[in-house]
Amino acid sequence: MEEHKEKLEFVKNHIDSYPDFPKPGILFRDLFSVLRNPRAFHALQDVMIEHVSSQLTPKPEVIVALDSRGFLLGPLLALHFHIPFIPIRKRGKLPGDVTRVSFALEYGTDIFEIQSLSLGSGQNVLIVDDLLATGGSLNAACQLVNQLQATVLECLVIMELVYLKGRDNVKAPVHSLIQF
Numbered sequence: 001m002e003e004h005k006e007k008l009e010f011v012k013n014h015i016d017s018y019p020d021f022p023k024p025g026i027l028f029r030d031l032f033s034v035l036r037n038p039r040a041f042h043a044l045q046d047v048m049i050e051h052v053s054s055q056l057t058p059k060p061e062v063i064v065a066l067d068s069r070g071f072l073l074g075p076l077l078a079l080h081f082h083i084p085f086i087p088i089r090k091r092g093k094l095p096g097d098v099t100r101v102s103f104a105l106e107y108g109t110d111i112f113e114i115q116s117l118s119l120g121s122g123q124n125v126l127i128v129d130d131l132l133a134t135g136g137s138l139n140a141a142c143q144l145v146n147q148l149q150a151t152v153l154e155c156l157v158i159m160e161l162v163y164l165k166g167r168d169n170v171k172a173p174v175h176s177l178i179q180f
Helices: 002-013 038-055 070-081 136-147
Strands: 016-019 027-030 062-066 085-090 098-105 108-115 124-132 151-160 174-179
Touching (some): 002 174, 038 070, 062 070, 070 124
Parallel strands (some): 062 124, 124 151
16 A cells, blocks of 8 residues: 555656646646656556556446547556457547537537447446546546446546546546545
């Protein structure tokens, strides 16, 4: 357990912050700074795997990740656990029959899509993303999984901006590794 905490602290210390990006008043937390450091990236992978291995019951049968930073994390877990990886993308990026959901942004709306045949009814899904802010995109991902009759076991995020209370807007269990 102590090693787990040390790894999380190591990862947290490698998250760069950029004030006033992408607009004034926002402090941007940059996951890419972790990925630039192989030791920090490996520590992040270790704590994600440890969480899924020790905390999730039943075990996920599918990893779903959000466009686009989730795509850097989800495949690591899918490969480790030998289960499928399924992307959720912004509108118009996936071929074939898709299921879509519209969700609110700070200024306007956006649309997420998932390939309709990518999940089976009753499959247990772990949704992965880098950041939980207001919860709009994560909740939209949950809605897509539910529309395909699969079950969201948990939403696993690397960072959570706790003061925005985004987890209150997500209708599934949320686990964040690092809180700001």
